[in-house]
Structures are given as structure tokens and as C-alpha cells.
Amino acid sequence: MAVMRAFETDDYHPDYGILILADTNQAWDPNEDPQMPHHRDRGDMPTGAFAGSGAGWVAAQAPDLSDHTVRIELHDVPPAAERAHFDEILETPFRSSSGELTLTDLTGGYGEADLHLGDTEWFRVRVARRPADGDGYYWLIQFWPDPTRELPAWFARSSQMGDRTSGVASDIEALLRWTPQLPLETSVDDLAQRLLVSGTAVRKALAVAEKDGLLHIDGDDPLRLSLERKTDS
Secondary structure (H helix, E strand, O other): OOEEEEEEEEEEOOHHHEEEEEEOOOOOOOOOOOOOOOOOOOOOOOOOOOEEEEEOEEEEEOOOOOOEEEEEEEEOOOOOOOHHHOOEEEEEEEEOOOOEEEEEOOOOOOOOOOEEOOOOOEEEEEEEEEEOOOOOEEEEEEEEEOOOOOOOEEEEOOOOOOOOHHHHHHHHHHHHHOOOOOOEEEOHHHHHHHHOOOHHHHHHHHHHHHHOOOEEEEOOOOEEEEEOOOOOO
16 A cells, blocks of 8 residues: 655645635536535535535635645555544545645635546545644645545544534534435434534534524434525525
8 A cells, every 4th residue: 555646735824724625627517416415516615623525625624824734645545544643633525526636725716736636536535633843733634535425534533623512513514415315314422423522512513503504403313414505695
């Protein structure tokens, strides 16, 4: 197992504290059915408590005014997880359009490709972050082909991320965006285990998410969760 291709920079400075890795071409078939991930056309790139993904994008919380070091890798099979070396680790599906990725920001647009993924459409991506030796953060973002579209899952969550209700609510919504057939049947315990938060945090986040129109809850044993598309006010 080896790294097939890689890109690294030590002077990435994200606008508004958001890291964005984007497909250089967002040319999706408008007649495609079913549409996965759900709500991919809604125009934003939600990060949840730490990171999130969609069709042609990965976005993550990138605090600190200092430059960040970002390493992006393409693997042919899942790489070994360095869980002991990172404070935050999220794995999530990723859908590629052009096979090219650019590291950009909220105001930078789509530049030239920094990493070529090839012709594969479906990937798993692992987003990991830790404080750098000096200022800023070190990021390791790893892609490998994976057509199964397994739901997002946390493998490390620091106390800094904690059980913040708004972030956990967005994390739960991200699970629904990647669920092939809604509603998602789950439980508070299952969600807590997948998101690495407490059951209390899950219950609070579900209440906030439903109140804010992020999702709809039907029943409690099991929980049946579905998305409600936001409407313009």
C-alpha cells in the first residue's frame, strides 16, 4: 500500500476560518435520479462541528489566523488510520465530478487542480487535524476509492469540539444527506457512537435540528429521521 499521488502546502490561509477542497468542475447531470447526496444543490458547504462533504466538496472548520499546513493524499486502498496523532478525525463519502481537486477558500473560486483523483466517481475521505508544532494546524486529508457510500463517522473528537449542540445537529443532518433511502432508522445510542458524543448531546441536537428545519423526527424506537428541504423566507 502506497500513496499514489499527494499535494502539500505549508502556507494555506483559509478565509473566514473555513477550509475548502473543491472539485474543479461541478458539472452534474440535472436529470440524475436519485440525487446523492441529498440537497447537494442547496448552495452551501456545511462543516458541522468539524468537517463535512458533498458532491464535489469537502469543507472543514479551520480556526486560527496563522497559516495551516495541508497534506492531501490519494490511496488505492484505505490507509492505516493514525488516530493517536490527531485531535479530530472524520471519515465521510465524497463524490467526484471531474477527478480534479483544488484547495481553495470561500472567496478564492476554483483554481487549477492541486490533486488528480482520476476517473473514479465515489471515494471515502478521511479528514484529520491537529495543532501544528508552531502556530496554526496540520491537516491530513486522504482519499481512496469506495463505492459503498458508508455514512460519515467520527474516529476522534477533541474536548474543544465537545458536545456543541449546533455542531452535533449539523453532523446528524450530514448523516441524512448521505443516507440512500430515507428515513434513516437509528437510535440515540447509535448516533452517539457514530458521532463520538454523549446521548444527552444527541437528544439536544435532535431537538434543535428539528426546530431549525434541518430534519424531521418520526417515532423514537427506532428513531426515523428524514430531511426537510429548507424553504426561502
